[in-house]
Structure formats: C-alpha cells, structure tokens
Amino acid sequence: MIKLIRQSVLPHFGIEATEAKISALGNGHINDTLLVRWPAGELVLQRINTQVFKTPQALVSNADKISHHLCAKSLQQQYGLKVVSPCLTQEGELAIDLGEQGFWRAISYLPHSLSIEVVKSAEQAEMAAKAFGHFASALSDFDATQLEDVIPQFHHLPGRMALLKQAAELDSQHRLALCRHWVDYALSQQALLDELAEISPKLPLRICHNDTKINNMLFDKRDMSSMAIIDLDTCMKGHLMYDFGDMVRTFCSPEEEDSTALDKVQVRQDIFAAICRGYLSELGGVLTEEERRSLWLGARVICLMIGVRFLTDYLNGDVYFHIHREGHNLDRAANQFTLYQSLLDQEVELKANF
Secondary structure (H helix, E strand, C coil): CHHHHHHHHHHHHCCCHHHCEEEECCCCCCCEEEEEEECCEEEEEEEECCCCCCCHHHHHHHHHHHHHHHHHHHHCCCCCCECCCEECCCCCCCCEECHHHCEEEEEECCCCEECCCCCCCHHHHHHHHHHHHHHHHHCCCCCHHHCCCCCCCCCCHHHHHHHHHHHHHHCCCCCHHHHHHHHHHHHCCHHHHHHHHHHHHHCCCEEECCCCCHHHEEEECCCCEEEEECCCCCCEEECHHHHHHHHHHHHCCCCCCCCCCHHHCCCCHHHHHHHHHHHHHHHCCCCCHHHHHHHHHHHHHHHHHHHHHHHHHHHHCCCCCCCCCCCHHHHHHHHHHHHHHHHHHCHHHHHCCC
C-alpha cells in the first residue's frame, strides 16, 4: 500500500514521494489511516472503506460542511475547540477516487495531539463529554437534513437485530454453536425495542457524531486539555441519545472493548456521573425534556447494539470490522453484552445522575 500511496496518491497533494514519511495512525476498525510527514508539512491520509461507506463522496461532503460550520462558529468565538478540516487536492477536490486502488482523502493533522483508549479518571471523562457536548451544541443550529446518510439506518436497533437473526439462521461460517448463548441473550431484549419504538418519534433530529469513542476526542498533550473532536465520517442526522450512549459504552468500562477479562467489565459509576455532568453542562439549554429523558435509553441501546453488530460480523465471517485474532469479534460482542448487563444491574444508581 505504501508504494501505491507514493506513486498514485501523494502527487495529487503536491507532495514529493521521496521526501514523505508514512506511518500508521490510530486503530480504527473501518478505514486505513496514515500520517504523512514531509519537510514542508504533515497531514492525515485515509483510504475510505467503500464496502462500509458505499457513498464515500457523501462522507467527505458531509465532513466538509461540518468543518465549515464549526470554523465559522470559531471565528464568532462560539466554538472553542480546534477544527479538523479537509485538505484539498491540487485539483481542488475533497478526495481522490482511484477505483479498485481505493478512495482517498486527506485531513489536517493537529500537532501536540494525543488520543487515549481507556478513560483513567472521572476528570478525563467529564472533559471529553463536555467536548462532545460542545460539538453538538455548536451544530444545534445546523440543518441536519443538509447531511446525507452515509450509512442508512446506522443506529437502527430493530434492523440490527434482524440482521443478527438472519446471520444466525444462515450460519454461513458454522460458528453459531460457539456463540448461541449470546445470540439468544441479544434476541431476548425485546422490551428495549418496545421502549425505543415509543420514545424515538418524540425526539428532534439533530446532527450527531455517531462515534463518540474516547479516542475520537483529542487531548492536547502539553496540558491534557481537550483539543478537538475528530472522525466525522459517521456524522449524520439522528438522535443525541446515541452519542451519549456511545460515550457511556466507551468511557465507563475499565477494560478495552475487546478485553476477554469479562469479570472486570463493568460500568464505573463515577465515570457515568462525570459523563452526565460534562455533556449536560454544554447541552442543558439545548436538549428538550424528551431528549434528556432519552439519554438513559441511549446508553442501553448502544451497548446492546454494538454487541449485536460485533456478533453479527463474527457469524458472517468478519467482513465489516477489522480483526487481529481469531474470534476477535466474538470477544468484542461478549464484552459489550457484559457491559450492557452491568448497566441494567446498576439502573437505580446510574439514573440518579439525571
């Protein structure tokens, strides 16, 4: 891939291939992300996974619109974080489509930035939740219908459950026997779907990040303050309860999402409380009463749904998420279902934070 980048991608950005240093960046599940440095500058280069993002031009267009809106807010001193912006090609385009060799785009790199994989303290959780809340608040006056759905029905739990059931029935990889108990567990959560069907129609559509993992908020490593919200690939119209839920999913466990130490996977109550404080400090005056009440639902839905997605991919032969070992997606699914159960077990204590 490095040879392809040097010969066919970097020239579009006016970068001399022989001067560029290319290294992997981050550990995303979907796209290939690299840091490109050369004497005159640096940027982040990504090959978009077009099996996942079937309309990649919509993806880069959405990100460009959001970037412009946030930059305007920043100039008005209404947005206090740095903005990750697209780097145009020499032809003035947002991306390069090389057909079978990939769909490539570049975005600005923020020096002194640092990402973390596991939240270590309530202070980190509150800071990151406040940053994601600030991001959502700054976009609250942006018409959500201007963005295209790059992954239709991305956070649609009934559809995800139907795909799991279909994958289990097909059992194309003969893996069902290894995970039947988790399939049965997931499909038994019908009450959650009923609650979702009742509440969702009452919620306004807003621009959502849709991937509010802790590693999508960059810290400034010079003082560990919040620097930027990144990875705008899945920004679409939706309900903010899902952004809140993904913070709960990715902040609250002391273990990474693929940890097999299930006895240690649990929702840390102090971290959950910190997420509520940080997020609501920025969005308290923006959210409707129905949205505020929906946050607890969003936490449960996201934990269950991500587990369902990992499990479905495992049954289908690991075709969606990058894996690094045999059974990786099954490990991830078990981890997420364990975290979901921890939410249920601590409902009274956790709901007190609202």
